[in-house]
Each structure stands twice: as structure tokens, then as C-alpha cells.
Amino acid sequence: MASDKTTAPEAVVVRFAGDSGDGMQLTGGQFTLSTALAGNDLATFPDFPAEIRAPQGTLFGVSAFQINFGSTAIETAGDAPDVLVAMNPAALKVNLAALKPGGLIIADTGEFTKRNLDKAKYDTNPLEGDGLAKWDVLAFDISELTLEAVKPFGLGKKEALRCKNMWTLGLALWMFDRPRAPIHDWLKAKFAKAPELAEANIAALDAGHAYGETAEISGPLKQVHVDPVASEPGLYRTITGAESISLGLVAGAQLAELPMFFGGYPITPASAILHHLARLKEYDVQTFQAEDEIAAICSAIGASYAGQLGVTSSSGPGIALKGEAMGLAIMTELPLVIVNSQRGGPSTGLPTKTEQSDLYQAVYGRNGDAPMPVIAARSPADAFECAIEACRIAVQYMTPVMLLTDGYIANAAEPWKVPNPADYEPFPAKFLTEKNAKNAEGEDELLPFARDEKGARPWIKPGTPGLMHRIGGIEKAQGTGHIDYSPANHQAMTDARKDKVDGIADSIPPQDVCLGNESGKLVLVGWGSTYGPIHQAVRRARKRGLDVSHVHVRNVWPLPKNLGDLLKGFDKVLVPEMNTGQFKTVLRDQYLVDAQPLTKTSGQPFAIAEIEDAICDALGEPRPSQIGGEVEVNDNQLPSPEAANP
Amino acid sequence: MNDMTPVQTTLKDWETDQEVRWCPGCGDYAILKAVQRTLPQLNADPAKTVFVSGIGCSSRFPYYVESYGFHTIHGRAPAFVTGIKLANPELDVWMVTGDGDGMSIGGNHTMHILRRNIDVQILLFNNEIYGLTKGQYSPTSRQGTKSPSAPGGSIDRPAQPCAFALGSGARFVARGFDVSKNLPDVLKAAHAHKGAAFVEIFQNCIVYNKDVFNDFAAPKGAEDQQLWLEDGQPMLFAKGTKGLARDVENMTLKVVDVADGDWEAAGVMVHDVKNRTLAHMLVELPFGPFPMALGVIYDDPRPAYDAVVAEEMAKARTARASNLGSLLAKGQTWTVDGTAQDPI
Ligand SMILES: Cc1ncc(C[n+]2csc(CCOP(=O)(O)OP(=O)(O)O)c2C)c(N)n1
Ligand code: SF4
Ligand SMILES: [Mg+2]
Numbered sequence: 001m002a003s004d005k006t007t008a009p010e011a012v013v014v015r016f017a018g019d020s021g022d023g024m025q026l027t028g029g030q031f032t033l034s035t036a037l038a039g040n041d042l043a044t045f046p047d048f049p050a051e052i053r054a055p056q057g058t059l060f061g062v063s064a065f066q067i068n069f070g071s072t073a074i075e076t077a078g079d080a081p082d083v084l085v086a087m088n089p090a091a092l093k094v095n096l097a098a099l100k101p102g103g104l105i106i107a108d109t110g111e112f113t114k115r116n117l118d119k120a121k122y123d124t125n126p127l128e129g130d131g132l133a134k135w136d137v138l139a140f141d142i143s144e145l146t147l148e149a150v151k152p153f154g155l156g157k158k159e160a161l162r163c164k165n166m167w168t169l170g171l172a173l174w175m176f177d178r179p180r181a182p183i184h185d186w187l188k189a190k191f192a193k194a195p196e197l198a199e200a201n202i203a204a205l206d207a208g209h210a211y212g213e214t215a216e217i218s219g220p221l222k223q224v225h226v227d228p229v230a231s232e233p234g235l236y237r238t239i240t241g242a243e244s245i246s247l248g249l250v251a252g253a254q255l256a257e258l259p260m261f262f263g264g265y266p267i268t269p270a271s272a273i274l275h276h277l278a279r280l281k282e283y284d285v286q287t288f289q290a291e292d293e294i295a296a297i298c299s300a301i302g303a304s305y306a307g308q309l310g311v312t313s314s315s316g317p318g319i320a321l322k323g324e325a326m327g328l329a330i331m332t333e334l335p336l337v338i339v340n341s342q343r344g345g346p347s348t349g350l351p352t353k354t355e356q357s358d359l360y361q362a363v364y365g366r367n368g369d370a371p372m373p374v375i376a377a378r379s380p381a382d383a384f385e386c387a388i389e390a391c392r393i394a395v396q397y398m399t400p401v402m403l404l405t406d407g408y409i410a411n412a413a414e415p416w417k418v419p420n421p422a423d424y425e426p427f428p429a430k431f432l433t434e435k436n437a438k439n440a441e442g443e444d445e446l447l448p449f450a451r452d453e454k455g456a457r458p459w460i461k462p463g464t465p466g467l468m469h470r471i472g473g474i475e476k477a478q479g480t481g482h483i484d485y486s487p488a489n490h491q492a493m494t495d496a497r498k499d500k501v502d503g504i505a506d507s508i509p510p511q512d513v514c515l516g517n518e519s520g521k522l523v524l525v526g527w528g529s530t531y532g533p534i535h536q537a538v539r540r541a542r543k544r545g546l547d548v549s550h551v552h553v554r555n556v557w558p559l560p561k562n563l564g565d566l567l568k569g570f571d572k573v574l575v576p577e578m579n580t581g582q583f584k585t586v587l588r589d590q591y592l593v594d595a596q597p598l599t600k601t602s603g604q605p606f607a608i609a610e611i612e613d614a615i616c617d618a619l620g621e622p623r624p625s626q627i628g629g630e631v632e633v634n635d636n637q638l639p640s641p642e643a644a645n646p
Numbered sequence: 647m648n649d650m651t652p653v654q655t656t657l658k659d660w661e662t663d664q665e666v667r668w669c670p671g672c673g674d675y676a677i678l679k680a681v682q683r684t685l686p687q688l689n690a691d692p693a694k695t696v697f698v699s700g701i702g703c704s705s706r707f708p709y710y711v712e713s714y715g716f717h718t719i720h721g722r723a724p725a726f727v728t729g730i731k732l733a734n735p736e737l738d739v740w741m742v743t744g745d746g747d748g749m750s751i752g753g754n755h756t757m758h759i760l761r762r763n764i765d766v767q768i769l770l771f772n773n774e775i776y777g778l779t780k781g782q783y784s785p786t787s788r789q790g791t792k793s794p795s796a797p798g799g800s801i802d803r804p805a806q807p808c809a810f811a812l813g814s815g816a817r818f819v820a821r822g823f824d825v826s827k828n829l830p831d832v833l834k835a836a837h838a839h840k841g842a843a844f845v846e847i848f849q850n851c852i853v854y855n856k857d858v859f860n861d862f863a864a865p866k867g868a869e870d871q872q873l874w875l876e877d878g879q880p881m882l883f884a885k886g887t888k889g890l891a892r893d894v895e896n897m898t899l900k901v902v903d904v905a906d907g908d909w910e911a912a913g914v915m916v917h918d919v920k921n922r923t924l925a926h927m928l929v930e931l932p933f934g935p936f937p938m939a940l941g942v943i944y945d946d947p948r949p950a951y952d953a954v955v956a957e958e959m960a961k962a963r964t965a966r967a968s969n970l971g972s973l974l975a976k977g978q979t980w981t982v983d984g985t986a987q988d989p990i
Binding site for chain 1: 662664692693694696698701708709712713714715716717718719722724725726727728729730732733734736737754755757758955958959962963970971973974975976977978979980981982983
């Protein structure tokens, strides 16, 4: 950006970084809102430590929020920031490496004290030497300027310094030509009970803004205007994955004409879904904070048994605990949605970092032959559609369904074209109210395990007169559901459960190629939140004339029926994923294709450049860095993400 | 339990066509009969009755009762019951569990269903052994119990289910045993209690832990060791010749002799089912020096969790029409029109 001061850039990446106590997530969130209101497309990446209050000033206590916004379709939070706001030495140290050469550093000199430099393990003050010569540096005492701005409100020094993030936000608003009014309103609402804090924060925000406007700083600080993106007409809002899944579940339950029961137990990053749903009682959503993840899923199965749509959600360690109960839901053939917000594993792993390493667990991770459909969301907005789809499959096929999302999707925000509920086809649940068969004597008979054309059994609510019956986890006879361990029956029931789940493939759309040709030299096959970087990398490579396509799979299990043939149309198949190659293995197993892995397990999403390099390597072409030409990240080839996925 | 329209049934109506698969002579048979005999007396409706169990010999129970039934997974029945009652508080739910199911693998869930006070009758069949897995010692087995997993006798100290229940906040605690003629009365009291009613039923596993309760539960001759509690009645046993009185010095109870039926003179205490301190003492009385306290030990209802939630849900439903469209469009929004951008 700094190297491109005169023309309006198509996209800008800004990273706000500070101590976890500095309020960087709030700053980022508000900047995101103002960016959305300005009509830019955007993607965000909140990146914060696992500790609630990490020791101040330390390297591991750094909390950052990255936003990529622009006048064209934005699908990732951006590889390298153009602007880094560093509220202390630790924030500078941790985030500097990613900053684009020529990018701008805004640093608060007030925090570059000997003590903080020591904590960040700097021998000398980096702002003073020429170690930052590659970048533009704008260093001034934000702490002091904030204290001055809020002086009239008589806050203690500690409280006054808390307004620093608003001062910084004010400056950022000025830099990108954003109105302050929405933030004023937000502060007034947030501090409604402490008006002096609202006033102080507003003063700090205004002071930061005024600093940009009036300070006679020559050099790097320039006002930049990023044009709004040309999006489809309609009503928009920003949405995070956690919100979107919650709303999608509510919509799904309504389309099924069922009350929703949500059983959960707190775990990062899944808790956000519990928190959102807990406020939606009016929408016939009942949330239950259980004593553990096992109780959470078992209560949800109990609710489904009693005629509601049972939903449960967790992350890896909690999903592991739910395994046995998933088997029971498969065995008793009851509908259930299980949301897995994946995080780095195994064990406690990286609670606040993202990974896609629960794919095996989702597809294969239960005792016995226990087939279960799996759906993966590609972005915050897509998670809404996926949640509805999960509800549909659960209700129509009488089966538990796992919906995979991850820490990145859960926390990231993007603009979302607000859908119209009337555009979705309802899939009302049907309950059996009368006996459904005749016995040999011609009398009415109940067969709780009779199957419809989809292979699904009837849903029978306790409380229905005349339909009393017993279900459980023991193998049961076809039709009657009575306990039956006989060899032929177990064979038949195992087959019936498998056929039912395999048959779901009949009700899902065929796999499309979301960018590129239907056959060719190379296809990148992704699933889940790698959508953004894969898509951008493929787009860049195609711009440079390379023959590469992007296939992104939503229905991870059962897979779309045409996927095998589609992949066979390409000479090479490359599967980028944030694990050690799990989906690659599934594809090899299902289609005997020579799928090659591109893996990353650093807790960070893929950078576009990493994938672009892998494309070049696979095609035997020089990497962009080897030929020098950098291709702009954003161009106008694609409609907005909303248009791509109505 | 629930208020529901009375339905006339007989014991036969509660029998299923399934072959009962317990060992001949197992105490579970007697409990099944007691339950099937009690249900008609409660005017229970088979269509609105649900039996939910975990895993174990005892947990096979639902297959033999002609109502709705859910045989779930080991130890987790309380969580299923919670979901069922929250989804449909109208259902009359009975939970059947064992000493292994309810006190070992499912101890956590037992604690929480009691603490939350879900409206359900919990029948814990205590045979002091893992029956279904062929006789390993359980969390209620007495020290020294010889089993395949403890050939030299178990070392663990046993847990006391009723003390555990009280400690977890239970508002109804009762005890009975398989062949007792009083068991239906205990079940009726449990059913009458709104909220979680915890009933420990001593059950004879004649294969792996035969007759361990004979000192007080033998079909004949052990009556003198049974203290049948009744609210408002003196705590007498051994045909009224003995009773329980306050041991003020030690802040506990003591056994006193009652001469000529004059229990008042002997200082025998009157049972009060709402006295929680007394309940704690009764469930902890060491058997031997004391009789086995049976019947309704404690019964002091508090609002059931499922009833409170149902009220809240009903209020929320009427509070605001649930328009999904407006929910989706909540928060700050902006409109993009056909041509120019229009940031708000
Ligand atoms: C997760 C799991 N672990 C272990 C078992 C094996 N198992 C079945 S029943 C049981 C113990 C049952 O004891 P109890 O609850 O006392 O019932 P009883 O058979 O004595 O009536 C065990 C360990 C199981 N079914 N599931
Ligand atoms: S093993 Fe014991 S508890 Fe189980 S059925 Fe046989 S006698 Fe009854
Ligand atoms: Mg037992």
C-alpha cells in the first residue's frame, strides 16, 4: 500500500497486533464493521493466544486481528499485511516476518520501554536502528496521545490507557476514509452503564482520527480510499462462521418444522455456537449446558427420540467423547446433527488455532460399521447452507450427520447477503401416527424398522397412542426391531445401514468444478476452510496461463457420485489440507486415484502463495518468485462469494 | 410423575411378548412384577410412559414393559432422560440403572440428573456386582468381595447410593428390595414426587453375588432387621420392640428398646420425610448395629428443572413471533442496490 500511494488499491491487508489485554479483537471487529458498511468485500483472521490473560508484554501473549478488504472478491484474510499496527515490542516481533516488503508499520513508542523490549527479547530498540529499513515506519507515542485525549474524563492511568485501541482505530478509520458515527453508537451502547467511559473512548477515537487529519506528517501516512466491491444487489451484514452455523441450524429446524434441542458443553472454539443459540428461545430453540460432551450428545439423542431436532456441538476432544453415542444414534436410526469446530490436535492440542485434522474421526471414527454422513463448510457464509443441508439429511434419512467447520471459519467474518427463508424448500419431518404394516393374520402391526424408499425408518414419538415399542443399541431384527443377534440378520442390518447412507449421494448435487476446466493437467481438490487460499491460488495460476482447476467438496461423506470420474479426467490430483493428508487418503481409497497431498499443520491457514508454488511444482513450471512477476491478488474475474453460492 | 388422564390397565397390559432373559431366580423378575403391578394402580398410560435404561442385566428392563422404551448406552441413561423430558415434559419417565451403570461409569450423570431435579423415577437395582459382564466387583461391593477381577477379595471401599444421591441434591430418596411386598408402595411414592425420585432397590444376583442381602432381605425371617419408615410415624422395628432415638451426645441416632409399645417413653423419634439431616443419618446407619432403613427416607420437593424450562420456553414463544427473516437480518446491515454502492 505504501508503495502504491497514488492509485486506489484493489485490496489492502491490515493487521492489528498488541498484547492480549490491548483489545485488538474488539478493534478488529469494529474496523471490520466499518469496512463492511463502506461496501468492501472482506475476510478476517482473528489470531489470539489460548491463555485468557497471558502475562503482559510477552511474545506468547500477542493477540492479532487481520483483515483483508477490497473492491473485488476477497476470499482469504490475505497472505501478507500491507499495514501492521504494533501496540508493543512483542507484537512487532511476532508479526514482522509476515509484513509485505515496503509495508507500513505503525508502532506505539510509549510501549517500547526497556522492560517491554526485554520481555519481547529485543536487545536494542528495533524502532531506532535500521533493522526496519525494508518497511515504512511510523512510530509515535500513542499511549501519551491517548492519555492527553482522555484527560478531561478523570480516569485512572490504567483505565485511560485502555482507550489506546480506540485511538488506534480512529487513526485507521481516517487512513481508510471511514465514518466514525457507527463506532460512536457502538461505544455508547457498550458503555451505557458507564457514560464517562463511553465519552473517553469516543474522545480517544476522535483524537486518533484528528491526528491523521491534522498532523503534518509527511512520509508514509496517507489517506487511502478502497472502492466498494461490485456485489449482487441486496441486503448485507457481516457474519462469522459460528453465527452462520447457529442461524443455519435454526433455519434447518424451521424448514423441518421441528423445535430444536441443542445439548452442548463449553469448549473452544465450539462454545460460540452454544452462546448464540442460548439467546434464541423465541425461535423454538432450547439449549442445554450438559455436564460433559457425552451427556450433551445423549440429551440431544433423547430429544430427537422424543420428537425434536437434536443438535450437539464440540471440538476434537469433545467429539472423541461423543463417539459411543453417535454409534447409538446410528443404530437406533434417529436424526441428529453433530457440529465439529475443528482445532489443532491431538489431545488438547492448539485450542485457539485452526486445523482440519478430524476428518478421519468424522468419517471413520466409531466402533463397528457405523456409516455417518459428513458435510464440510468452506466459509462463514457457506456454513449457513451447510447447516441447513445437515438438518435435511438428518431428518429425511433418520441419521446422525456431522457438520465440519473449524476454528478459522468459526471466528472469521465476511459480508453475507442475507438470504430469504422463503427461497429454501421445506423438508417437514413426518411422524408415524398409526401402525404401518399387517401381520400374517391381516392385523395391523407396528414395524419400527420398516424402511421407506430412502431406506429410512419411521420416526415414532413416545406419547403416540398404540405405537409403543422398544429401541436400543443391541442389534435388532429387520422390521420389528426386536433383539436379534442372528448372523443373517446382522448382515442384513449392517447392509441396510450402509445402503441408506450411501444412498444419500442420490440427493446431493453432482460435484462441480468451481474454477477451471472439467479435465486437464491438474486439479486441486479441497474441502472446508481451505477454499479461499486454494481458489485464489488457482485463479492466479490460471491468469498466468497454467492448466489447473479447483474442485471443492462439500459432501465429504457420502461423496458426490461423479467425483471419481471427474478426478480421472485430470493428469494430476493435488489435495491441499490442514492435516497430514486425510482427505487425500479417502480419495485414494474410494477412487484409486494418485491423489498427492499438500499439507500444513502450523495452526495457521494456508497462504495463497504456498498453494500457488505447489501448483507450479506439480506442473513443472517455475514458481512466481523465480520469475519475479508478482500477480495481483485480486482481480475481477469472479463474482462475489455470495453470487458464487446462492 | 405427571398429571395425566387416568387410564385403566391391568398387569397383563404391561407385559411384552418378549422372552425375559434374566437367570432363573434373579431378583430382577420380582422387581419387574412389582413395577407391572404398580403401573395400573397409578392409572398410568402405556403410550405416555417411557422406560429408559443404560446397560447391564437390570437395564434390559425396558424390553419387558409394554410402553415406550429406550435401552441406551452404559451409564448415560440420565442424559437421555434429560433430553426426553426437556423435549416433552408430558411424558412419564422411569429410569432403570444398576450399581455399575449408575454409580460407576454413569456416576457423573446420576449426580447431575439429581442436582438438576429432572422429573423422573430413578430405580437403581443394587446387586453389589456387575452381573452382565459376569461378576466383577462393583462400586457398591463390600470390601473383600471375591470376583474374577479380585480373586483375593476387593480392596475398594464401597459407595452408598442413597448417601451419594442426597449429596448430589436429591429431593426424594427411598429404598426397597426385590421381593419386598412393600416395593409397590415405595414406587407409588416415587411416582407421586414431582422431580427426581431416587429409589435404591436391593436385588439378589443369584449367580454372582447370591444372597448378600439375606440379613435383612431374605424372603422370610429377616423382618426384624427392616426399619420401614413412614412419615409421621415412630421409627420402630422388630415388631415394635425396638426403635431409633436421638443420641444427642454424639449427634446421631441410637437403637433403644421399647417396652410394652410405649415408644414415646423410650424416646423413639417420629419420622419426618422433610428432615434432611435425619435423612443423611438414616442412609449412613451401619447395618448390623442398626437395622436397614427402608421405605421413603426423604421427600421434600422443589421445582423440577424440566418444568421450569418448559415455562420459560412457553413464555418465549408467546413473547415474540419468531420471524426467521428478521433474525437473519439482525445487527448492522447495508444495502447494495443495482448500480451504485450505497454504504449506510
Ligand atoms: C462403555 C461400556 N463399557 C463397558 C461395558 C460392559 N458392561 C456392560 S454392563 C456392565 C456392568 C453392569 O453392571 P450393573 O450396572 O451393576 O448392572 P447389572 O448387570 O449388575 O444389573 C459393564 C461393565 C459396556 N457395555 N459399555
Ligand atoms: S447375572 Fe445376576 S443380575 Fe444378571 S440376570 Fe443373572 S442373576 Fe440376574
Ligand atoms: Mg449390578
